[in-house]
Amino acid sequence: MNTVLVNSERCIGCKHCEIACAIEHSLSKDLFSMLSEEVISKPRIHVEVGKDLLTFPNKCRHCNPAPCMEVCPTYAISRDEKTESVLVDPAKCIACSMCAIACPFGVITFEKTYTVRRSVNVKCDNCIDRQKEGKKPACVEACKTGTLTFGDVNDLIRERRKEVTKIVTKTLKDQMNPKYL
Numbered sequence: 001m002n003t004v005l006v007n008s009e010r011c012i013g014c015k016h017c018e019i020a021c022a023i024e025h026s027l028s029k030d031l032f033s034m035l036s037e038e039v040i041s042k043p044r045i046h047v048e049v050g051k052d053l054l055t056f057p058n059k060c061r062h063c064n065p066a067p068c069m070e071v072c073p074t075y076a077i078s079r080d081e082k083t084e085s086v087l088v089d090p091a092k093c094i095a096c097s098m099c100a101i102a103c104p105f106g107v108i109t110f111e112k113t114y115t116v117r118r119s120v121n122v123k124c125d126n127c128i129d130r131q132k133e134g135k136k137p138a139c140v141e142a143c144k145t146g147t148l149t150f151g152d153v154n155d156l157i158r159e160r161r162k163e164v165t166k167i168v169t170k171t172l173k174d175q176m177n178p179k180y181l
């Protein structure tokens with residue numbers, strides 16, 4: 001399963017991912033044209049500031065099973081069979097906010113979209129259209145610090161494990177008494 005993995009310690013809070021997401025989900029898919037569109041596109045990834053001014057890009061995890069999908073009374077939320085992404089059909093959304101209550105990560109917001117022109121569940125769709133073209137999600141492409149990576153979840157975790165091992169072994173080596181080296 002392909003996913004976006006967040007290496008939060010690398011995030012500098014530049015919000016490039018948010019801007020790229022808003023552009024990708026706009027009518028024109030162009031920054032300057034987007035700003036004059038009747039319905040201004042909003043990001044589906046949210047960079048929030050936490051303890052000690054550290055930042056964290058928060059987005060839908062495409063859980064399986066997905067609590068948001070299970071509580072939606074109009075079946076507006078479904079899973080794409082091929083990519084396993086959890087998707088919203090804005091035409092079916094009645095903005096009851098049951099999904100937002102059920103989501104444990106607080107990543108569902110309600111915004112007008114150019115497709116239905118009323119407030120509906122606006123959340124990450126894993127840039128499914130870009131994926132069909134063999135591209136990475138827009139947020140991942142825009143992030144220049146390596147905070148956001150996209151690929152097979154186990155491959156990404158394996159890479160992360162290697163990085164952690166390097167850090168831990170270096171720390172241990174630095175702290176060891178030289179007489180034992």
Ligand code: SF4
Pocket residue numbers: 059060061062063066067068069086102103104105106107108123
């Ligand atoms: S919106 Fe929340 S509950 Fe639904 S799939 Fe995404 S993270 Fe999971």
Ligand code: SF4
Pocket residue numbers: 071072073074075076077088092093094095096097098099100121
């Ligand atoms: S707000 Fe929309 S997507 Fe969410 S539960 Fe209600 S109908 Fe479903």
